[in-house]
Amino acid sequence: xxxxxxxxxxxxxxxxxxxxxxxxxxxxxxxxxxxxxxxxxxxxxxxxxxxxxxxxxxxxxxxxxxxxxxxxxxxxxxxxxxxxxxxxxxxxxxxxxxxxxxxxxxxxxxxxxx
Numbered sequence: 001x002x003x004x005x006x007x008x009x010x011x012x013x014x015x016x017x018x019x020x021x022x023x024x025x026x027x028x029x030x031x032x033x034x035x036x037x038x039x040x041x042x043x044x045x046x047x048x049x050x051x052x053x054x055x056x057x058x059x060x061x062x063x064x065x066x067x068x069x070x071x072x073x074x075x076x077x078x079x080x081x082x083x084x085x086x087x088x089x090x091x092x093x094x095x096x097x098x099x100x101x102x103x104x105x106x107x108x109x110x111x112x113x114x
Contacts, residue, residue: 040056040096041059042054042055044105045089047078057071057093068090072087073087092105
C-alpha cells in the first residue's frame with residue numbers, strides 16, 4: 001500500500017512539472033513571434049543634396065532601435081526623385097503611428113504624402 005501511494009505522488013508531481021514546462025515553452029514562442037514581427041517606421045532625414053525628407057521603412061521590431069544609426073550613408077528613394085540619394089543625417093525614427101518629438105519633424109511629416 002505504501003508503494004502505491006508513493007507511486008501516485010510521484011506521478012502527480014511529474015505531471016505538474018511537465019505541465020509547467022509546457023506553459024513556459026509556449027510563452028517563449030510568443031516572444032519569438034513578437035520579435036520577428038515587422039513594424040512600419042518613419043525617419044526624418046537630411047539627404048546629401050541638403051533637402052530634408054521623411055523616409056518610410058518596414059523592418060523587424062528587434063532592429064527598430066538601431067534604425068536611426070543604420071540608415072546614415074545608405075541610398076534611398078524619395079518621393080520627389082526617381083534616383084536614389086544618400087542619407088547624410090538621420091534626426092529621428094519613430095513607429096509609423098507615433099508622432100515625432102520635434103516640431104520641425106512633425107511639420108514635415110504632415111506635408112509628406114502617404
